[in-house]
Every structure is written in structure tokens, then in C-alpha cells.
């Protein structure tokens with residue numbers, strides 16, 4: 339059943355994460371009222387933001403000063419690095435302060451234009467709604483990226499993507515291979531070190547910088563974007579090695595219970611955690627929007643906007659301190675539309 343009050347709003351924001359909230363804040367700044375002029379839907383169960391489904395010991399790379407939405411300061415030391423559950427609580431507070439009441443458990447399935455007019459039809463799991471503006475804020479790091487070889491593995495222990503990893507007891511005792519030497523792989527290796535025998539498989543050696551050096555802005559941020567592969571912040575491979583982690587080359591293939599590494603050695607891990615990254619949740623957008631190079635803030639469908647996914651916007655659009663830059667432009671455009 340379609341929840342009352344979703345249809346015929348001036349805008350529907352799809353996604354109640356930091357990107358959706360940044361757009362909500364910017365629309366309020368343009369004089370639009372939550373629940374009256376715009377509504378927000380989210381596919382997750384009530385209040386389950388993506389941060390609450392990351393591993394429990396996750397520490398943000400950005401410091402508190404650069405993890406806040408404008409006008410919503412994070413209390414305490416601006417140089418501290420919040421845990422995932424703390425940033426989830428912070429976003430709950432922002433939502434309350436804005437007076438936004440997301441409609442949870444409603445997934446957007448597709449969006450299309452009705453005729454030649456300004457009306458868009460958003461199809462959701464609870465029915466179709468009509469509106470003039472739809473903002474896709476469904477996340478740049480949403481769907482696990484799983485390497486093809488992973489399908490061949492049948493391990494005696496567990497196999498999961500970092501998106502499903504929460505805490506060490508999920509992994510049966512014994513040895514575990516973490517695939518991916520980026521910031522997620524390094525943090526998960528540290529998390530499992532006290533309870534498991536950990537191997538970290540890395541494709542290319544990455545430089546290391548202390549967490550305090552995570553570039554917040556300006557030329558340092560631009561430098562980081564150009565660096566391939568991106569350095570790891572926090573523990574270096576060397577430090578992890580000293581703590582007992584075995585660091586190996588990349589996995590190139592797998593066969594039942596063994597994986598083949600780039601140096602042609604084979605190992606037979608009991609469990610595997612794939613820290614191999616994510617794809618954006620833009621699969622519900624129409625093909626022309628996904629395939630036409632974006633001209634931010636517009637997309638190939640007038641009235642459809644995308645916030646928080648760099649492919650449709652600019653580098654950094656998916657970070658806590660940069661998403662509001664795009665949200666402000668999108669809100670202004672929505673306010674100006676008839």
C-alpha cells in the first residue's frame with residue numbers, strides 16, 4: 339500500500355544517508371518544507387543507515403571537522419576520528435534537527451517521464467508516485483564488487499564481502515585471507531588480528547600515511563585523488579607484518595578450496611573476506627541517464643538529479659564534507675524549476 343502523502347510533492351529524495359540529508363537541508367534552505375514540499379524514502383529498515391551496517395570497529399578517515407554537514411557541527415574534538423556507529427548517531431541527530439521523517443522500507447525501482455510535461459513517475463516497492471523532481475541519493479558504495487574467481491570457492495569456513503563483515507566472531511576460528519589492501523582491508527586485518535591468523539592479499543604496494551594526515555581539503559585532497567593506488571591511512575603493511583599479518587600478492591584465480599596468487603603460489607584459506615570495493619546504487623536509474631556523460635547538476639532526464647555519486651558529479655561528491663556542495667546546487671535548481 340502506498341503510504342499516504344508521498345505523491346504530488348515537489349521533490350522526492352531517494353536515500354536517507356548523508357547525501358539525502360544534505361539535499362534535504364539544502365531544500366529547507368530554499369524554503370521547501372519537509373513532508374509537505376518534499377519527502378524522503380529509503381529502502382532500509384527504519385533508521386538503518388549504511389554506516390550502521392559496516393564493521394563495528396570502523397574508524398572514519400576524515401576527522402570530525404571534515405565529517406559534518408554545514409551548520410551541524412560534530413561535538414567534541416574536531417581532530418578526532420569517529421567510529422561508524424558515532425557517525426550514524428550524528429546523522430540521526432541531523433535528521434531530527436531538520437525535522438525530516440524518512441519513509442523507510444520503500445525501495446525506488448525505476449523512474450520515468452510522463453509524456454512531455456514536467457511530471458516524473460517514480461516506481462517503488464509500495465506503488466507509483468508522481469512528482470516533478472527526483473533526487474537519487476542512493477550511495478556510491480552500495481553494492482559489493484565481487485571478483486569473478488570468488489564464485490569458484492567452496493571454503494570450509496566463511497566467505498563474505500567487507501559489506502557483510504561486522505566483527506571477528508563471524509569468521510570461524512583459524513586462518514582468514516583478506517583480499518584487497520586498501521583502507522577497508524587494512525582496518526579489517528587489524529580487527530581480525532587478535533583472534534585469527536591473517537593473510538592480506540594486495541595487488542599493488544600502497545604508501546602509508548598516518549590517519550591524522552588524511553587530506554581534508556585543497557591541494558592535498560587533489561594530490562590524493564591523483565595518487566593511484568591511493569595510500570593507506572593508519573596501519574602500514576610493514577606494521578601489520580610486524581604484528582603477525584602475512585602480506586601476499588594479489589589473488590588471480592581460485593579453484594574450490596585454493597586460491598592462486600600473482601606469484602604463482604597457492605594457498606588454501608579456511609575463510610575469505612573480500613575487501614574489493616563497491617559499486618554505486620544507480621541501477622534503478624534509466625539507461626540514458628546512466629550512459630550519457632553527466633552535466634552536473636542536470637541528467638539526461640529533466641527533473642532527475644543525482645547527489646553523492648562522483649560519476650554524476652565531481653570527485654569527492656561521496657564524502658561527508660563535499661556532498662553539501664552538490665546538494666546546494668541541486669536544491670537551487672529544484673527551487674528554480676516550475
Ligand SMILES: Cc1cc2nc3c(=O)[nH]c(=O)nc-3n(C[C@H](O)[C@H](O)[C@H](O)COP(=O)(O)OP(=O)(O)OC[C@H]3O[C@@H](n4cnc5c(N)ncnc54)[C@H](O)[C@@H]3O)c2cc1C
Pocket residue numbers: 352353354355356357358379380381382386387388389392397398399400404405444445446447475476477478479480522616619622645646647656657658659
Ligand atoms: C568503508 C567506508 C568508509 C568510508 N569512510 C569515509 C570517511 O572517513 N569520510 C568520508 O567523508 N567518507 C567516507 N566514506 C564515503 C561515504 O562517506 C560513505 O560511503 C557514505 O555512507 C555515503 O553516504 P550516501 O548518503 O551517499 O550513501 P549511503 O550512506 O549508502 O546512503 C544511501 C541510502 O540509500 C538507500 N538506498 C539505496 N538504494 C535505494 C533504492 N533503490 N531505493 C531507496 N533507497 C535506497 C540505502 O538504504 C541507504 O540508506 C566511506 C565509505 C566506505 C564504504
